[in-house]
Amino acid sequence: MLPESIRTIEMREPGKADVLETGTRPIPQPASDEVLIKVIAAGVNGPDLVQRRGHYPPPKGASDLLGLEVSGEIVAVGADVADWSTGDLVCALTNGGGYAEYVTVHGAHCLPIPEGVDPVDAAGLPETYFTVWSNLFLDHTPAANALLLAHGGAGGIGSTAIQLGKLNGMSVLTTCADDASIAFCTDIGADRAINYQDEDFVAVARDMGGANLILDTIGGDYVARNIKASAPDARIVQLAFNKGSRMEIDLMPIMLKRLTFTGSTLRSRPEAFKSRVAADLRDRVWSSFQTGQLKPMTHTIFSFDEAVASHKMMEQAQHHGKILLKP
Structure with missing residues (x-):
């Protein structure tokens, strides 16, 4: 009863x-x-x-x-x-x-x-898998060995993105706040996990050929930096703005690189x-x-x-x- x-x-x-x-x-x-x-x-x-x-x-x-x-x-x-x-x-x-x-x-x-x-x-x-799958992979098939840049890899969204990226044959770069988070992210499949306080993810992504897909929950100055880190024809997905949603950026690279900038709330x-x-x-x-x-x-x-x-x-x-x- x-x-x-x-x-x-x-x-x-x-x-x-x-x-x-x-x-x-x-x-x-x-x-x-x-x-x-x-x-x-x-x-x-x-x-x-x-x-x-x-x-x-x-x-x-x-x-x-x-x-x-x-x-x-x-x-x-x-x-x-x-x-x-x-x-x-x-x-x-x-x-x-x-x-x-x-x-x-x-x-x-x-x-x-x-x-x-x-x-x-x-x-x-449910929340992270519905969110990550619908934004990154529903109706989208990544090219073989494409690079996924997933910010905040130690969190729920980030750790799900790492796993789904690897499941779909992608290389994965992620940003973390400390050594313990780096170890966690590499253990679950990230090809490269960096401390964003010590390394510039833009430079690392460019060294890896540029990110083909970027998942970001940070916002703020990361918006312009994500554009710089992206490869031509990349897709940037914004899911949150922890550092703010208002910023001044140069949109010209979106046109020159043919980027797609999108986002959603589930x-x-x-x-x-x-x-x-x-x-x-x-x-x-x-x-x-x-x-x-x-x-x-x-x-x-x-x-x-x-x-x-x-x-x-x-x-x-x-x-x-x-x-x-x-x-």
């Missing part, structure tokens, strides 16, 4: 990590195209921190609770959902609401937990697009966990009572891989 009320992590108000606290709410009810998931674990992601600060409001109709990915057991199925049954173990991309004991999710945004992956670790897969994309990404991941990526070519990257698992600590760890960039919350 399902409970009437559930435990959640709430925001008292927008602000620092200390505004997070546990609370209770009525159990959510799935719509006809949704499933209800009993949460095993939830991922902590950069957009959670931005929303907590008051700068990333949830889309219309989405839960105001934080949490964009979960793993868990399906305990109820909407009338129009044909692919899932109660008792199925899944990991899922949510529009919010993951920081709770139960969450409703669109049925087509669920994926089976890959064979050989612990159900807790699976909570850290949460606001239509449900049909996310369903397409889920299907592509299931068909082309998920089996690589079984073969060992891909691995979940869990750094630390916190309890709901430790939500404040989980956000502080992410803000201080003390993690290698994913930070998870467990009810």
Whole structure:
């Protein structure tokens, strides 16, 4: 029997990590195209921190609770959902609401937990894999031995990009903040990992022939430097602006090098697009966990009572891989 009320992590108000606290709410009810998931674990992601600060409001109709990915057991199925049954173990991309004991999710945004992956670790897969795959590889096939420059390789997005780059036959250059992060990135497949404080990634990328694909979450002065580091006909994908989104740059090299500069946010994309990404991941990526070519990257698992600590760890960039919350 399902409970009437559930435990959640709430925001008292927008602000620092200390505004997070546990609370209770009525159990959510799935719509006809949704499933209800009993949460095993939830991922902590950069957009959670931005929303907590008051700068990333949830889309219309989405839960105001934080949490964009979960793993868990399906305990109820909407009338129009044909692919899932109660008792199925899944990991899922949510529009919010993951920081709770139960969450409703669109049925087509669920994926089976890959064979050989612990159900807790699976909570850290959807947000980064949906994001990286949809921006770098959906409808794009990299040329053999193309160079991927992935900034922040020790984080969730960066570590996923390294693994997917290697899975797709690319060489991978990544930037890191310290020696421990460099070791982590090379262990998971990066061909070259550099400390951005000691080496200029522009010079390194040029020595390697120029980056054909660049994934950046930094922004600020990195925008112009990424353009300099790119090879002709390269594609630069911007996913965040941790150093700011306003800058003055010379756009002439974009024309001369025939560059593509693009970016996106995943949460606001239509449900049909996310369903397409889920299907592509299931068909082309998920089996690589079984073969060992891909691995979940869990750094630390916190309890709901430790939500404040989980956000502080992410803000201080003390993690290698994913930070998870467990009810």
